[in-house]
Amino acid sequence: MCAIPTCRYTTTEIAHIEPWAKVQEHTFENLIALCPNCHTRFDQKKDIPKASVLRFKANLSVINARFGPMERQVLEAAADRPEQESFRYPRGMEWAFSNLVRGRLAEIVEREPTWGTVHDGSLGMNDLRLTALGRDTANRIREGRLLTAD
16 A cells, blocks of 8 residues: 555555665665555655655554554544544454553443343444544544654
């Protein structure tokens, strides 16, 4: 997926942040995945500032180091749909969101089972609701503002 948060196009190319002609190397720090359109906008048209691309790459590093795949999907969904207050998930999958909860970006809202109960409480659905900090993080992702590593 394109690293530009407002793009979300799935086909990507590897772009050099500092031009290949200048550095003549392919280092991880100097590469970023961009869709063909954003790659052209960055390299040739100069529509996307280098400072923004560096910020997008830094945010990806923070997000990938801190959160698991399902947590990243929740943050992306929250960024795409800011009006959505919570995300429903099957009871018993709290472990998949533990980093969001531990980091106070989300809270689990227990729901009563709608079609029966079992002794371990595993039947039914719960809600994951982003806190104000979680909403701010989702907004930062959507707007391409810098995230912190704390």
